Amino acid sequence: MSTLERPPASDTTETPASVLAAVLVHRDTDLGGVLDAIAAQVYGPAGVTVVGGDEAARAVVEERGLRWSPSIQQLVQGLEPEIDHVWLLHGDARPRRDALAALVRDLERVDASVAGSKVLRADRPDVLESVGSATDILGEPYSGLEQDEVDQEQYDVVRDVAFVSGTSLLVRRDLLRGLGGPDRTMPPEASGIDFSQRARAAGGRVVVVPSSEVLHEGTCRATVPGWREQAGRVRALLKAYSLLTLSWVLPASFLIGLVAGLVRLFIGPRTALWDWVRAWVWSVGRLPSTLAARRAFRRARQTGDEELFRYQVRGSVVLRSLVADITERFHAATSEETGSPLAELVERSRTFWQQPAFLTTLFAAAFVVFAGRAVWFGGLPATGFALELPDSAWSTLRSYAGGWNPAGLGSPEPLHPAVGATSLLQLILLSRAGLTAAVLTAAGLLGGMVGMGRLLRRFGLGPTARLLAGLTLVAGPATQALMGEGYWPALMAVGAAPWAVHLVLAPWPEGLRRRLGRLAAAGLMTGWLAVFAPLALLLPLAAVLLWGILGDGPRWGALARAVPAGLLAVPFLFPWLAGTTLDRLLESGVAFDWLPSWWAAIPFVAAVGGAAVAGDERTSSLGLWGGVMALGGVLGSRVALAEAGREPAVAALVATALGSAVVVGAAVDSAGRLPEASLLRKGLAASALAGAVLLAAAASLVVVDGAVGLGEDRFVEQLDFAAALQGPHGGDRILMVGPPETLPGDARRADGYGYRVVSAPLPSLPEAWLSAPRLGDLELDRTLQEFLSAGTLRPGAALAPFGIRWVVATGPNPIESAFAGQLDLRRLPLSPSYTVYSNEAAQPRAVAEDGTPWSWDAPDYRGPARAGSRVYLAENGDQRWGKGWSQAGWANEVDGDSGVVSFGGSARFRWLAWAAGIELVLLAVAAVWWRR
Amino acid sequence: MKRLLGLVLVALLGVVAWLVPVPAQPPPPEELPVATTVATSARGFAECAWASSAEGLDTVIALAALADVDATLSFPRSGEVRALHETSVTGAGAVVLPVRRVLEEHAAPVLVEFSDGPAAAGVVVGSDAVLAGDPCTSASTKVWLLPGGSTRQGERLVLHLFNPFSADARVTLFVTSEHGIEPGVDESLSVAASSFTEINLDGQLPLRDSLSVTVETEEGLVIPAMELSRGADLAVWTGVTQSSEWHFPLVHTDALEPSVVLANDGLVAVEYELEFFTASGGSAPPVESGELAPTSHVRIPLGDVVAGLVGLRVTADAPIAATVVGESESGIAVTAGAPTAAKRWLLPGFGAVSGRHSLWLLNTGEEQITVTYQVLDPGGLNRDPAKIAVRPASVRRVLIEAEASAGLVVESTAPFTAAWSVEDDGAVAYSAGVPLEE
Numbered sequence A: 001m002s003t004l005e006r007p008p009a010s011d012t013t014e015t016p017a018s019v020l021a022a023v024l025v026h027r028d029t030d031l032g033g034v035l036d037a038i039a040a041q042v043y044g045p046a047g048v049t050v051v052g053g054d055e056a057a058r059a060v061v062e063e064r065g066l067r068w069s070p071s072i073q074q075l076v077q078g079l080e081p082e083i084d085h086v087w088l089l090h091g092d093a094r095p096r097r098d099a100l101a102a103l104v105r106d107l108e109r110v111d112a113s114v115a116g117s118k119v120l121r122a123d124r125p126d127v128l129e130s131v132g133s134a135t136d137i138l139g140e141p142y143s144g145l146e147q148d149e150v151d152q153e154q155y156d157v158v159r160d161v162a163f164v165s166g167t168s169l170l171v172r173r174d175l176l177r178g179l180g181g182p183d184r185t186m187p188p189e190a191s192g193i194d195f196s197q198r199a200r201a202a203g204g205r206v207v208v209v210p211s212s213e214v215l216h217e218g219t220c221r222a223t224v225p226g227w228r229e230q231a232g233r234v235r236a237l238l239k240a241y242s243l244l245t246l247s248w249v250l251p252a253s254f255l256i257g258l259v260a261g262l263v264r265l266f267i268g269p270r271t272a273l274w275d276w277v278r279a280w281v282w283s284v285g286r287l288p289s290t291l292a293a294r295r296a297f298r299r300a301r302q303t304g305d306e307e308l309f310r311y312q313v314r315g316s317v318v319l320r321s322l323v324a325d326i327t328e329r330f331h332a333a334t335s336e337e338t339g340s341p342l343a344e345l346v347e348r349s350r351t352f353w354q355q356p357a358f359l360t361t362l363f364a365a366a367f368v369v370f371a372g373r374a375v376w377f378g379g380l381p382a383t384g385f386a387l388e389l390p391d392s393a394w395s396t397l398r399s400y401a402g403g404w405n406p407a408g409l410g411s412p413e414p415l416h417p418a419v420g421a422t423s424l425l426q427l428i429l430l431s432r433a434g435l436t437a438a439v440l441t442a443a444g445l446l447g448g449m450v451g452m453g454r455l456l457r458r459f460g461l462g463p464t465a466r467l468l469a470g471l472t473l474v475a476g477p478a479t480q481a482l483m484g485e486g487y488w489p490a491l492m493a494v495g496a497a498p499w500a501v502h503l504v505l506a507p508w509p510e511g512l513r514r515r516l517g518r519l520a521a522a523g524l525m526t527g528w529l530a531v532f533a534p535l536a537l538l539l540p541l542a543a544v545l546l547w548g549i550l551g552d553g554p555r556w557g558a559l560a561r562a563v564p565a566g567l568l569a570v571p572f573l574f575p576w577l578a579g580t581t582l583d584r585l586l587e588s589g590v591a592f593d594w595l596p597s598w599w600a601a602i603p604f605v606a607a608v609g610g611a612a613v614a615g616d617e618r619t620s621s622l623g624l625w626g627g628v629m630a631l632g633g634v635l636g637s638r639v640a641l642a643e644a645g646r647e648p649a650v651a652a653l654v655a656t657a658l659g660s661a662v663v664v665g666a667a668v669d670s671a672g673r674l675p676e677a678s679l680l681r682k683g684l685a686a687s688a689l690a691g692a693v694l695l696a697a698a699a700s701l702v703v704v705d706g707a708v709g710l711g712e713d714r715f716v717e718q719l720d721f722a723a724a725l726q727g728p729h730g731g732d733r734i735l736m737v738g739p740p741e742t743l744p745g746d747a748r749r750a751d752g753y754g755y756r757v758v759s760a761p762l763p764s765l766p767e768a769w770l771s772a773p774r775l776g777d778l779e780l781d782r783t784l785q786e787f788l789s790a791g792t793l794r795p796g797a798a799l800a801p802f803g804i805r806w807v808v809a810t811g812p813n814p815i816e817s818a819f820a821g822q823l824d825l826r827r828l829p830l831s832p833s834y835t836v837y838s839n840e841a842a843q844p845r846a847v848a849e850d851g852t853p854w855s856w857d858a859p860d861y862r863g864p865a866r867a868g869s870r871v872y873l874a875e876n877g878d879q880r881w882g883k884g885w886s887q888a889g890w891a892n893e894v895d896g897d898s899g900v901v902s903f904g905g906s907a908r909f910r911w912l913a914w915a916a917g918i919e920l921v922l923l924a925v926a927a928v929w930w931r932r
Numbered sequence B: 001m002k003r004l005l006g007l008v009l010v011a012l013l014g015v016v017a018w019l020v021p022v023p024a025q026p027p028p029p030e031e032l033p034v035a036t037t038v039a040t041s042a043r044g045f046a047e048c049a050w051a052s053s054a055e056g057l058d059t060v061i062a063l064a065a066l067a068d069v070d071a072t073l074s075f076p077r078s079g080e081v082r083a084l085h086e087t088s089v090t091g092a093g094a095v096v097l098p099v100r101r102v103l104e105e106h107a108a109p110v111l112v113e114f115s116d117g118p119a120a121a122g123v124v125v126g127s128d129a130v131l132a133g134d135p136c137t138s139a140s141t142k143v144w145l146l147p148g149g150s151t152r153q154g155e156r157l158v159l160h161l162f163n164p165f166s167a168d169a170r171v172t173l174f175v176t177s178e179h180g181i182e183p184g185v186d187e188s189l190s191v192a193a194s195s196f197t198e199i200n201l202d203g204q205l206p207l208r209d210s211l212s213v214t215v216e217t218e219e220g221l222v223i224p225a226m227e228l229s230r231g232a233d234l235a236v237w238t239g240v241t242q243s244s245e246w247h248f249p250l251v252h253t254d255a256l257e258p259s260v261v262l263a264n265d266g267l268v269a270v271e272y273e274l275e276f277f278t279a280s281g282g283s284a285p286p287v288e289s290g291e292l293a294p295t296s297h298v299r300i301p302l303g304d305v306v307a308g309l310v311g312l313r314v315t316a317d318a319p320i321a322a323t324v325v326g327e328s329e330s331g332i333a334v335t336a337g338a339p340t341a342a343k344r345w346l347l348p349g350f351g352a353v354s355g356r357h358s359l360w361l362l363n364t365g366e367e368q369i370t371v372t373y374q375v376l377d378p379g380g381l382n383r384d385p386a387k388i389a390v391r392p393a394s395v396r397r398v399l400i401e402a403e404a405s406a407g408l409v410v411e412s413t414a415p416f417t418a419a420w421s422v423e424d425d426g427a428v429a430y431s432a433g434v435p436l437e438e
Helices: A031-039 A055-064 A072-077 A099-109 A173-179 A188-201 A226-240 A243-267 A272-285 A287-298 A305-309 A317-334 A342-350 A356-371 A373-378 A393-400 A417-428 A433-458 A463-475 A477-484 A489-505 A512-532 A534-550 A556-573 A582-587 A598-614 A617-643 A646-672 A679-697 A699-705 A720-724 A775-790 A795-802 A814-818 A907-930 B002-019
Strands: A019-024 A047-051 A067-069 A085-090 A093-095 A114-121 A128-130 A168-172 A206-216 A733-738 A748-750 A753-759 A804-809 A825-828 A835-839 A846-848 A855-857 A860-862 A870-873 A886-888 A891-895 A900-902 B045-048 B059-065 B069-077 B080-089 B093-098 B110-114 B119-127 B130-135 B143-149 B155-163 B169-177 B180-182 B188-191 B195-200 B211-219 B223-230 B233-238 B243-248 B257-264 B270-278 B287-292 B296-301 B310-327 B332-336 B342-348 B356-363 B369-376 B386-390 B394-400 B407-424 B427-432
Touching (some): A019 A099, A031 A047, A031 A055, A031 A085, A031 A093, A047 A055, A072 A173, A099 A168, A168 A173, A188 A206, A188 A226, A188 A305, A226 A287, A356 A463, A356 A699, A433 A489, A463 A489, A463 A646, A477 A699, A489 A512, A489 A534, A489 A556, A512 A556, A534 A646, A598 A617, A617 A646, A646 A679, A679 A699, A733 A795, A753 A814, A775 A814, A795 A835, B045 B119, B059 B342, B059 B407, B069 B195, B080 B093, B119 B233, B119 B342, B119 B427, B130 B407, B143 B257, B143 B310, B211 B257, B223 B332, B233 B332, B233 B427, B257 B270, B310 B394, B356 B369, B356 B386, B369 B394, B386 B394
Parallel strands (some): A019 A047, A047 A067, B332 B427
Antiparallel strands (some): A085 A168, A093 A206, A114 A128, A733 A753, A804 A835, A846 A870, A860 A900, A886 A891, B169 B180, B169 B188, B169 B211, B270 B310, B310 B332, B342 B407, B369 B386, B369 B407, B407 B427
């Protein structure tokens, strides 16, 4: 240890504290710089010891006649008795001349045990790097500093903090000996947190002394990968917290890291998940040494965890950062600024809170939260086609890929593509049905609003116009009509529509790879649109054609993107498309009887007319484009009602929603683009604005509803009895009769009423779309007709072969009156609003010869395996139902010796489903990588 | 120019969308019509609202079928099926089942279910000086009428409400007499599922010359029957629905004074006509007409009108109910008519009790018809069919030896109506037939 010049004598009579400066060397440390800075201190340390380092460091030490220690632990053990404090300095630190003096003075003045310096960036000495920080309970640092915040002495007060930077800290000798010094296995920041936590837990005060300024080059961090900080924080938790705290903090840290990693796959940085994996692997690998360090620290511990909690912020810093990044992303996606240079980001962050884009984003987010609050907190209300997702996504995918379609009395026809897409997402979300429904609903709402923003931003419309257009898209009259009918899948189609149109309308990017990436993205979005509204596959092409006719600027080139995008989207409809006919595609189901009411029609006319006549060239073109699209959709839905079925009507109403939204956007901006116009023109523009606002205001009805316009749940509570009263083999089936619009999903239509069969206790989404009637359906129809024409004394016995255990009347129907004089349907007060009849002659939907019921475990039947036994399956007859199949009337009889009966399925449909899946992966990869 | 064209296109689309004709949606049914099935034909079941195995009443259930059928007889009581009996009929044939063999109760209404058809059931009582009979109904309706009752001195009138079904029933009763609407009867009452109830009308409305009861069901369904006893004799008849035409091949036998009772449950007056058909026939049968006030009934004595064999057709300008009553000092018989003619009839219970059995045939058409009839017994069609001609617009009575039989099947090439009667020692029973679908 060399003896440096002592500080000048103070005006006090006390002996100045003796300080040992310990320089912690890391790779690429320029020792000369830090040693010079130490030598220049006005409060000269009693000695300088260099800790660690390579041969070069040793050479410098020898050259300057300093001491060297291989580790901080050895230094601590060898500390001479006259040393009062140890000043721990990073090798890349450049303390100002009075840094140590300030540390010593204030450490002793406030009787602290650890005092840290204010750390400034060496390359920009006016920018703060650290001035003491808080952490959250998971050890995540929270400095509270803005990015590149300039030091204006705004934090210059000595105060207690959760941790101080390890760049420069003064530690009392006794504490340092007790704690064994900083943990050298940790990177700088984590090491600072760890040391500060242990110091506080050992009863010491940890303060920051801002008057002690240290410039920091930051090379110490450059040599340490980011995941090591994460791993170091986990190690710090394990060392400092009690077992009770660890019991929940550790799992929380694990899960939050996982969630953040997953989300950052989409918003970046994408390595976060890999870092999280490495951090935890490292932590597990180092567990023995961590536990040893924990045991060693236990001897020095003086206080409980609550002393640490005092200096921690609430919540999770990681999650807070994640939300901030998502918001920033959303803002960036919808704001009109282009490019992303850092300077622009800095500029925007300064005025972030005042920007209209931020306010509209905030409003949009609030709208999504409130419009879907019932879905977020209570799940999707079961109504119309908004039915619960099955428990097992994998089973549904088996049905989808050429398996048995469980709707009604079953069919080998493929399921609707919306079921395939939904169950695929559910599989990714670990089969969480409620979460999947919420994610899809949120994606529909958010995707629609953001997509509308992107589409209209292309045309130069402002944030308010984009916001109102987004609201009109996802909650305007057309979407409300779809949701009012319970056609929940249309929300996803509505959400995808602006993206699909935007991606084909946007000009080609530079380079072949990017162009292919764009095409893949357009194909993906068109496909996503089509799986929820198959005929809307034509919407982007139709929109492009219309824009070609009515729009301005170069526009026909979009055809070159719309056509291949549409072709790429077609395979997403497999195998459903291969299993349907053109007639069924166009005519199946019942179209929605919707015509805009006057309160929607008049504002619409005002908006279209005003924008078209009074707007500038762009808003006029947009108004006409949207108007034709919207009214074309209305016309399509009317024609569908008269001549066709549901799918054309859904596609038409999606077009109406998109067109109305474009009209609203154009009308809102047309008023603001007329600084020098005639009074008449301004008046027209004002009326357009008023009409647009009124149309967008319709969204408030959805907010009041709180269930994205789906209304109240119709089935969960009403059919609760079926779950409560079901037997060990399951609930069998429910025959639901009533007005068709009150039934779940599709309904078979009869004279003046509708009916359908659903699985008890509650129908699920795959059951929503009924297939073409088969033998069993015809037999059931004949049975019901017989009830009406001839009456029957035992309708329960007549319904038993269909596996019908319950009859539920959802509204007025003639069937129910035929049940007045019968013997085996007992009316029970089981449902709050519906009339429920229990079938006293019911038989299971699958039953062995000896009467043993088999369970429906979709898409299979299961029961006791008995050699030679035969099982009756109340499913529409199909020879692929298994070994020993024979037709039993309209149903099936098969061998039950294996205990499982499965539908053999269609290899063709299975391959088509695989093809759709492979195309999805290829397009997704291409869209992500080639567009970067 | 583009703006103008665009606006024209938008306007055109709007107008066309507005004007596209769409199919009119049927209005949602607010009040659905009650499923009413009039007993114009035999169905797979029959409800016998009255049967008894009380002391002195040898009641039998007669089951007649044209094909081999299994029959299940269930006797609901107090919410459960108290007794169950299964039997079979070799078709075409008929069997009888004494009620006492299954259940010994004062009242034992029964539900009969057939595995196939055509088949029908009837209840017949044959004891000392007591004869009664009535086919069981397979009709279901919310409104039943039971005209033909009385509570004169020495008479006992009981309304039976039978609910064999799975749902509780709530009914309202309206009673009219020669005094008009009668208050004071249990107007609203419940009949639990799988049970029955009896209302003693002679106790509540004594000394009425004529009573008609309307049973309106507000919830569920019931099958009503009336039991009228005078002296030793007994008459039983099931409720009828309303029709604007009624056929009575059987109006009177030698022993009883006939009258017809017409009941109007509606709120407007009804014009009616009575056409009398004699054995000799004729193109213009004598006619009597009259007006039936709203919510009322009328009992028209036919003793002065009828001389000899006569059939009756009642027509009205609105639906009414009608029964024929035959009475004497010691005998009583009541039967409902047939609301329509048919080509084939089953007469369950024909020959099930001893006495003088008569088949009554009414041909209201303008052509003579040939009727084939065949007695049914447990062994099937063991007896040769017989044929008889019935002149146009005429009625005919056929006395038949029906030893050990339990039913009769009657058919012709043209529609007609059939009924039967049995007489023994001054006791008389009238019974309508059951029409079969063609």
